Amino acid sequence: MITVSVASGKGGAGKTSLSAAIAASLGAECVFADCDVDAANGAIALGATIATREPYFAGPGFTIATSACSGCGACHAACRFGAIEPVSGADAFRIVPELCERCGACMARCQTRAISTYEKQAGELFVSDTRMGIRLVHAELEPGEDTSGKLVALVRRRAEAIAGAHAVIVVDAPPGIGCPVIASITGCDLLTIVVEASASGIRDASRLVELAESMHRRSLGIINKAGLDADMDERALAMLAKAGIPLAGRIPFDLALRSAEESNRTWASVDCESTPKIRAALAAIKSVLDTLKEKR
Amino acid sequence: MNEAGTTVIAVASGKGGTGKTTVAAHLAIAGARTMPTVLVDLDVEAPDATGYFKDARPSGAAEEVSVLVPRLLEARCTGCGLCARTCRFGAILAIGGVMTIDQKACKGCGACVAACPTAALEETPMTVGATSISDAGGLSLLEGRMVVGDIRSTVVIEATKKRAAASYASLSVRDCPPGVSCPATHAIEGADYIVLVAEPTEFSIHDLKAAIGLANGRGIPAGVVINKDGFGDADIAGFCEREGIPVIGRIAFKRERAASGAAASLWRGDPAITEEIDTILARALAGARRGTLR
Known part of the structure; x- marks a missing residue:
């Protein structure tokens, strides 16, 4: 089993489109793990039908029973995350679930035992069939939930469980460089860094490169949306070269590619001016994966 | 408006790359023409707002967040x-x-x-990070930045918000991180109005739905700016109507606008944009006032 993660730092750089194209080029033997659990678009990109679903529980949340609360404010003072606020019109406090880090510091300080824990469904995990026969593991985190890294790990475990011994798992990572991104690239065999050829795309990708280096991940680069600004194209190349990351391809900014998902296709099957460049990039990634497989 | 008399407008999206930073930067410039304004970059994992202001000069010390x-x-x-x-x-x-x-x-x-x-x-x-402040011709720029490899983005976001509150601006425009989990939640908390930037694609509509859910869950009024209008053909206006959320502006897709965005150049000298941004800001401020009265 080989895992290739696709990340970018910046949002909207083309992670999902590239991940779907890699999956399409590999065919039914691969499993797509959509790890952007708070904005999951793999199901749209691959045309999915949900086969199984399971609830996701993030661990206990905390709640204050207004009737048992004396309004002393010890919990409010103990909370370092600003997640406890006074209840208007009552001498009591309440926990704002969206801001609660679930540390339990409030419960330990409460003198009247007004705080208790509860299990709350924080999202849902799905295994789906897609039109190309590629199996897709994806999830939806409830808006405002705070355990995306844990759900990412669960998505990856499910993908590994259904993947065959020789399968490739394609992990579509979320934007940023925080906890769910670290969970998406931990232990991957190959990290594909999508560098959007823009000032912000290059800046964010270089933070991702720094993270990947600290995690000792083998990486390759894909430059996307090239051709808008010649200076940015050069800078994207220079950034990867300086980091010693090989370039697997350069994909132009092309409106024909943008409409791929709406016509039930991926970049791998869109016929346009950019097709030769897409094919070359996908072939380069596949050749690296094949080499890595041989070493298994 | 909060205790300090600041109106806080959060620019968020769900999906990344829809144009949050670009819209936030232009809203802040529009605000700064008539009132003391601070642009607050809360996308601490990938901060890019300051990049639009190449002539900005530090106006205070960088502060460590710990x-x-x-x-x-x-x-x-x-x-x-x-x-x-x-x-x-x-x-x-x-x-x-x-x-x-x-x-x-x-x-x-x-x-x-x-x-x-x-x-x-x-x-x-x-x-775990740092905040830095600079000045771009009368507009204050405040940036939060998380240390690479750290996971405590929300701590950096809260520290940046706190420093923004101490700036005593009349208008605070927050550039929020993508997604709808904890970093986005912390970034919108305390805002008077949320400007959701979306593009006419299926991906964006899907993620916008979650972002609307987040705004509603926190009881913060919100409106949608359709950016890159004409870039895709997904019916985002119809979606907004069904969701009962107002469309407060449209920015048409043009290749030259995408190119200036790539180079992090402001859309100066594009009068159609200036006018549209002014309208969006006016609607957001009106929405924030209604929200405060409610």
Whole structure:
């Protein structure tokens, strides 16, 4: 089993489109793990039908029973995350679930035992069939939930469980460089860094490169949306070269590619001016994966 | 409007790359023409807003953002392991009466310190990021930036918000991170109005739905700006109508606009945009006022 993660730092750089194209080029033997659990678009990109679903529980949340609360404010003072606020019109406090880090510091300080824990469904995990026969593991985190890294790990475990011994798992990572991104690239065999050829795309990708280096991940680069600004194209190349990351391809900014998902296709099957460049990039990634497989 | 008299407009999206930073930067410029304005970059994992202002000059000292993490005073530790059992993040391991603290996994909640019966844990600050402030021709720019490899983005977001509140601006425009989990939640908290930037694609509509859910869940009024209008043919206006959320502006897709965005150049000299941005800001401010009165 080989895992290739696709990340970018910046949002909207083309992670999902590239991940779907890699999956399409590999065919039914691969499993797509959509790890952007708070904005999951793999199901749209691959045309999915949900086969199984399971609830996701993030661990206990905390709640204050207004009737048992004396309004002393010890919990409010103990909370370092600003997640406890006074209840208007009552001498009591309440926990704002969206801001609660679930540390339990409030419960330990409460003198009247007004705080208790509860299990709350924080999202849902799905295994789906897609039109190309590629199996897709994806999830939806409830808006405002705070355990995306844990759900990412669960998505990856499910993908590994259904993947065959020789399968490739394609992990579509979320934007940023925080906890769910670290969970998406931990232990991957190959990290594909999508560098959007823009000032912000290059800046964010270089933070991702720094993270990947600290995690000792083998990486390759894909430059996307090239051709808008010649200076940015050069800078994207220079950034990867300086980091010693090989370039697997350069994909132009092309409106024909943008409409791929709406016509039930991926970049791998869109016929346009950019097709030769897409094919070359996908072939380069596949050749690296094949080499890595041989070493298994 | 909050206690300090600042109106806070959060620019968010769900999906990344729809144009949050671009819209936030232009809204802040529009605001700064008539009132003291601060542009606050809360996308601390990938901060890019300051990049639009190449002539900005530092106007204050950079401040470190830290969390208080525990350090073991071995002489006082009895090896009872209560701290390890108290920690909900698995940041303390107790093995045979010996405690090992993983300061990178610690969220700084202080529960272990409070639980220790022998005061064997001492808190020490650990740097997780920094805030920096600069001035771009009368517009204040405040940026939060998380240390690469850290996971405590929300701490940096909260520290940046706190510093923004101390700037005494009349208008604070927040550039928020993508998604709808904890970083986005913290970034919109305390805002008077949320401008959701979306593009006419299926991906964006899907993620916008979650972002609307987040705004509604926190009871913050919101409106949608359709950016890159004409870039895709997904019916985003119809979606907004069904969701009952107002469309407060449209920015047409043009290749030259995408190119100036790529180079992080402002859309100066594009009068159609200036006018549209002014309209969006006026509607957002009106929405914020209605929200405050409600």
